[in-house]
Amino acid sequence: MSGIFDTPELRAFRSQVRNFLRDHLDDELVHLTRGGLHMERAAMARWQATLHRQGWAAPHWPKAVGGTGWNALQRYIFEEECAFADAPLGDVHGLFLAGPMLIAEGTEEQKARYLPRILAGEEFWCQGFSEPNSGSDLASLKTTARLEGDHWVINGQKTWLSSGHHADLMFCLVRTDPTVKPQQGLSIFILDMKDPGITLQPIWTMDEGHSVNAVFFDNVRVTQDKLIGRLNEGWTYAKELLARERVNNAQAPRTKRDILELERLAGKLLDESTGRPLLESAWVQRRLGALTMDFLGLESAVLDVIARQMQGIEPGAEASSLKIRGSELQQRVTETAMSLLGAAGVVLSPTYGEGLLAPEGRGWAERHFFRRVVTIYAGANEIQKSIIAKAILDM
Numbered sequence: 001m002s003g004i005f006d007t008p009e010l011r012a013f014r015s016q017v018r019n020f021l022r023d024h025l026d027d028e029l030v031h032l033t034r035g036g037l038h039m040e041r042a043a044m045a046r047w048q049a050t051l052h053r054q055g056w057a058a059p060h061w062p063k064a065v066g067g068t069g070w071n072a073l074q075r076y077i078f079e080e081e082c083a084f085a086d087a088p089l090g091d092v093h094g095l096f097l098a099g100p101m102l103i104a105e106g107t108e109e110q111k112a113r114y115l116p117r118i119l120a121g122e123e124f125w126c127q128g129f130s131e132p133n134s135g136s137d138l139a140s141l142k143t144t145a146r147l148e149g150d151h152w153v154i155n156g157q158k159t160w161l162s163s164g165h166h167a168d169l170m171f172c173l174v175r176t177d178p179t180v181k182p183q184q185g186l187s188i189f190i191l192d193m194k195d196p197g198i199t200l201q202p203i204w205t206m207d208e209g210h211s212v213n214a215v216f217f218d219n220v221r222v223t224q225d226k227l228i229g230r231l232n233e234g235w236t237y238a239k240e241l242l243a244r245e246r247v248n249n250a251q252a253p254r255t256k257r258d259i260l261e262l263e264r265l266a267g268k269l270l271d272e273s274t275g276r277p278l279l280e281s282a283w284v285q286r287r288l289g290a291l292t293m294d295f296l297g298l299e300s301a302v303l304d305v306i307a308r309q310m311q312g313i314e315p316g317a318e319a320s321s322l323k324i325r326g327s328e329l330q331q332r333v334t335e336t337a338m339s340l341l342g343a344a345g346v347v348l349s350p351t352y353g354e355g356l357l358a359p360e361g362r363g364w365a366e367r368h369f370f371r372r373v374v375t376i377y378a379g380a381n382e383i384q385k386s387i388i389a390k391a392i393l394d395m
């Protein structure tokens with residue numbers, strides 16, 4: 001796979017990125033990213049502002065609206081180097097979801113108002129799609145927006161709002177026409193999290209973290225200029241957005257970093273019966289070998305998508321297969337880490353690892369528990385299999 005990256009230009013580009021990360025990424029950010037903990041907004045905003053000053057805030061956006069103009073291979077190298085250096089991910093909802101949707105569908109006023117603040121890390125976004133009874137069957141959602149004079153009035157409830165408590169803004173999928181087929185009567189609005197009538201409630205997850213929330217809308221009034229794209233076309237935009245989210249959720253560079261980290265962990269931890277590094281044990285070598293093989297398969301599929309993106313072809317249902325393979329692999333990586341760590345692996349480290357039996361195990365338990373979610377969010381893997389069956393296998 002490395003062949004395509006092995007040109008003088010791309011090698012020079014990789015060095016440039018690596019040097020930048022070495023000079024600008026501070027220990028605190030690395031420590032937080034490595035800890036696998038839900039990162040606070042201030043830390044993410046600080047890193048986003050640093051990238052922005054360099055002009056690297058949103059490499060995947062068109063150059064005209066603040067992107068870097070890099071091709072897809074350069075963007076992949078950038079992601080890889082950020083993953084290897086343990087750089088934070090930033091506001092994924094703004095950079096990867098709201099931003100691209102506004103670039104494609106937003107008015108000029110919306111682009112001018114929102115995009116620069118995403119780039120600078122000044123405003124954070126969250127995604128208000130799922131509801132208590134509408135997750136996989138998203139089109140059945142019940143939150144409504146009713147036009148009253150100049151305003152849309154929103155009532156209902158969303159759940160599983162990732163990073164809602166860090167966010168300034170939400171893109172929210174609501175029903176604007178209850179008289180047509182479920183998919184045809186949906187629209188997407190921009191909500192200010194401080195709008196009167198919005199109440200947020202934390203949901204605590206089993207990794208002992210607060211990253212998700214429930215949110216309630218009680219007669220929330222929004223002006224008509226907060227509609228994204230055309231009225232009742234929200235389902236089309238939502239599907240495009242979810243496809244982007246799925247490619248992103250393959251997380252190949254960060255999984256590669258984790259597999260390398262696993263190898264280092266296995267080299268440090270000792271087998272209690274032989275006193276030798278676990279890395280020398282046959283079972284560890286088998287598991288690491290299988291993970292590496294499967295990673296190479298995933299990476300080659302991701303690079304295939306990248307090659308087509310370079311010809312202007314965006315992924316369709318392939319995004320679903322990347323999401324399935326990427327998410328399952330992420331879970332197997334942390335499961336292997338837990339097996340290597342044994343008793344030390346069961347210790348959560350809310351104080352960033354103090355008291356852990358094995359300090360090199362810091363962060364793995366949180367990642368292991370949180371990664372239960374990767375096969376669920378961005379559309380559960382079972383649903384992705386249905387998408388593949390319909391679109392690729394024509395079933």
Ligand SMILES: Cc1cc2nc3c(=O)[nH]c(=O)nc-3n(C[C@H](O)[C@H](O)[C@H](O)COP(=O)(O)OP(=O)(O)OC[C@H]3O[C@@H](n4cnc5c(N)ncnc54)[C@H](O)[C@@H]3O)c2cc1C
Binds near residue numbers: 129159163376381
């Ligand atoms: C930690 C976390 C963060 C999230 N963040 C966000 C967010 O920021 N914004 C947001 O809008 N949503 C978010 N979600 C919601 C996520 O997208 C939904 O959980 C997901 O779509 C599944 O919906 P559900 O939970 O209602 O499960 P259900 O749809 O009830 O599914 C339950 C199970 O049944 C299976 N199933 C359902 N229908 C079918 C079918 N037709 N065929 C086969 N199997 C089926 C599913 O695969 C799953 O295993 C998040 C979820 C979690 C857990």
